Amino acid sequence: MRLSNACLLDNQIGDRAAEQVLAALKSAGVQPEKRPLLTHCQILGEDLISQMREQGVIGNIQPSFTVTDASYVRKRLEDDILPYSYCWKRMLNSGVVCAGGSDAPIETCNPFQGIYDAIYRHKPDRPQDVFLPEEQLSFDQALALYTTGGAFAAMEEHKLGKIAPGFCADFVVLRHDVTQDHSALVAPNIVESVWVNGNKTYQYDPEFAESKATQHDLSNSLLPGKNGPMRVCRCCGH
Known part of the structure; x- marks a missing residue:
């Protein structure tokens, strides 16, 4: 991988898996310019978010998970862990670069649905039941997941992700x-x-x-x- 321009992507759901992946990336000397990605980032912790920022690990997140997973996540996670679950805003505010995805066919590949779910975090028929409202993103933040964030993760930020002179x-x-x-x-x-x-x-x-x-x-x-x-x-x- 060091000899190629490929980035390393790892799938992770729980915080123990995230800890192991981050430790492995650090041990292997994977540098931020390789754009390593941690996919899903469903359960983290303050220490893991800090490590992601320090190691330049990108969060490859799926905002629609917040809608389909919320009902059972609330039942299965302890109160001290829940705030670090699907915590996209906390990650962004901590300086972690995030890119939006869908994990299709697990969720729809429609990016507009992903942007919507990043903003609202509730089922269409249950607007009063927002999953962790403090993690709702602004429109600009949600849009960036699928534009500049995705382009950065793909190492294409010099030509994709925005409307600007010299860009596609x-x-x-x-x-x-x-x-x-x-x-x-x-x-x-x-x-x-x-x-x-x-x-x-x-x-x-x-x-x-x-x-x-x-x-x-x-x-x-x-x-x-x-x-x-x-x-x-x-x-x-x-």
């Missing part, structure tokens, strides 16, 4: 002003157009969108992700 013209035009109404992030058919390197690759078509509208039933235990195993293998069809 990769951007989307939305049909709602989500800077003023954050709830519009999860509005149907929110994307008006998609541009990649200055070329339009998608344009919203209301007739097509209406014909393709679907309702997703998340009650079936055989659905992908946290709802259960897939009914049919996506690779071979069996």
Whole structure:
């Protein structure tokens, strides 16, 4: 790895795993310029967050976990551990660089849903039940997870992650002003157009969108992700 430009990514859920990974990275002499990533960061501690900052370890986080995990996390974690669970704001305020993801197909790969969940941290039908409200991110913080944060984690911050001279013209035009109404992030058919390197690759078509509208039933235990195993293998069809 030292001879390549690849970054090292480790998956971690519990604080003991995080401690072991951070110790291994330090022992191996992995430097911040290699952009090592700790994926999930679901349960940490003040000491582990400090170590991440000092070692330049990036938090590869999945904001939608806060919604789907909250009900059982509250029941299973002790009161002194809970504040360091899914603590995205605490990590950012401590100086840890974070990049937003989905862990698809565990959660939807829709980045707008991830931004929404980073801001609100509650199920759409339970706005009063916010999981650790002190960890709710501002719109700017949530957006950065999926733009500048992701670009930095990918070592592409010199050309991706922002609209600026010299950067790739990769951007989307939305049909709602989500800077003023954050709830519009999860509005149907929110994307008006998609541009990649200055070329339009998608344009919203209301007739097509209406014909393709679907309702997703998340009650079936055989659905992908946290709802259960897939009914049919996506690779071979069996």
